[in-house]
Amino acid sequence: MKKRTRTPLIIAVCLIAVVVVALGALAAVCLTEDSADTNRGKNTAAVSGDTNPEGDENKVDGDNTKAVSTDTVEFYIDPDIDPSYYRVINRTYPIDPGYVAGSGELKSIEGKQMESKAADALAKMVAALRDEGMDIIIQSGYRTDEDQEYLYNRQINRQNGNKEKAATISAVPLTSEHQAGLAVDLSTDGTLLETFADTKQGQWLKEHCAEYGFILRYLPEKTLITGIINEPWHFRYVGSPAQAEAITESGLCMEEYFNKYLADEDLDPYLPYLK
Numbered sequence: 001m002k003k004r005t006r007t008p009l010i011i012a013v014c015l016i017a018v019v020v021v022a023l024g025a026l027a028a029v030c031l032t033e034d035s036a037d038t039n040r041g042k043n044t045a046a047v048s049g050d051t052n053p054e055g056d057e058n059k060v061d062g063d064n065t066k067a068v069s070t071d072t073v074e075f076y077i078d079p080d081i082d083p084s085y086y087r088v089i090n091r092t093y094p095i096d097p098g099y100v101a102g103s104g105e106l107k108s109i110e111g112k113q114m115e116s117k118a119a120d121a122l123a124k125m126v127a128a129l130r131d132e133g134m135d136i137i138i139q140s141g142y143r144t145d146e147d148q149e150y151l152y153n154r155q156i157n158r159q160n161g162n163k164e165k166a167a168t169i170s171a172v173p174l175t176s177e178h179q180a181g182l183a184v185d186l187s188t189d190g191t192l193l194e195t196f197a198d199t200k201q202g203q204w205l206k207e208h209c210a211e212y213g214f215i216l217r218y219l220p221e222k223t224l225i226t227g228i229i230n231e232p233w234h235f236r237y238v239g240s241p242a243q244a245e246a247i248t249e250s251g252l253c254m255e256e257y258f259n260k261y262l263a264d265e266d267l268d269p270y271l272p273y274l275k
């Protein structure tokens with residue numbers, strides 16, 4: 001008699017054990033994903049807090065960057081432009097040697113070069129700025145692969161051989177937007193300094209660059225995502241005013257907007273040198 005009643009009991013206990021183990025495994029998976037998201041969110045929030053006291057642009061502030069960015073940002077892609085204009089270029093997504101985006105053609109502007117559509121847009125932006133009574137210098141436009149190699153190596157020397165620190169200031173060759181002909185550095189006096197953000201030119205450009213198809217690419221609160229220091233002088237052409245305005249209004253950097261983050265292993269060595 002004893003045996004008969006015990007068998008179903010043993011089966012029941014085994015079933016309960018299986019269910020408990022399965023639930024435990026599911027909970028573990030959920031927890032891992034949550035903490036991964038939370039960590040990324042916290043990193044971003046910490047940077048925003050440190051470097052942007054006003055916090056106006058911190059639409060992604062909070063504990064979960066991914067959730068906020070997908071819930072509140074209206075994702076827009078201009079259907080009329082070549083996707084290469086809004087291609088994300090960084091250490092995880094480098095370009096091929098000799099690559100020029102968009103038309104593939106370069107055009108000269110004030111002694112520098114850019115991809116031809118970007119050059120036309122820059123000419124309009126610079127003319128509008130000057131119409132406001134301000135002057136501006138086009139400091140750097142398109143760079144050949146050799147140019148970027150030279151700048152990167154020079155930066156390594158300036159940083160006493162510290163390649164990781166150098167790479168946060170001068171992009172690793174084949175990871176610079178300048179090599180694609182889509183980036184321009186603007187200056188008031190021939191220098192490229194953070195104080196450019198406080199000049200009337202820097203402020204005008206920040207406010208109006210999207211009207212010409214450009215975005216301010218390397219924001220101070222996004223350095224841990226872009227892998228590049230705050231660069232208020234660096235403007236990236238993204239193909240059209242509509243596209244530039246959509247990205248700017250989102251408050252996200254291109255990596256976030258297009259969900260093309262630097263791989264953690266690509267970014268990790270540089271973290272100590274990014275604010």
Ligand SMILES: [Zn+2]
Nearest residue numbers: 183184185234
């Ligand atoms: Zn630049």
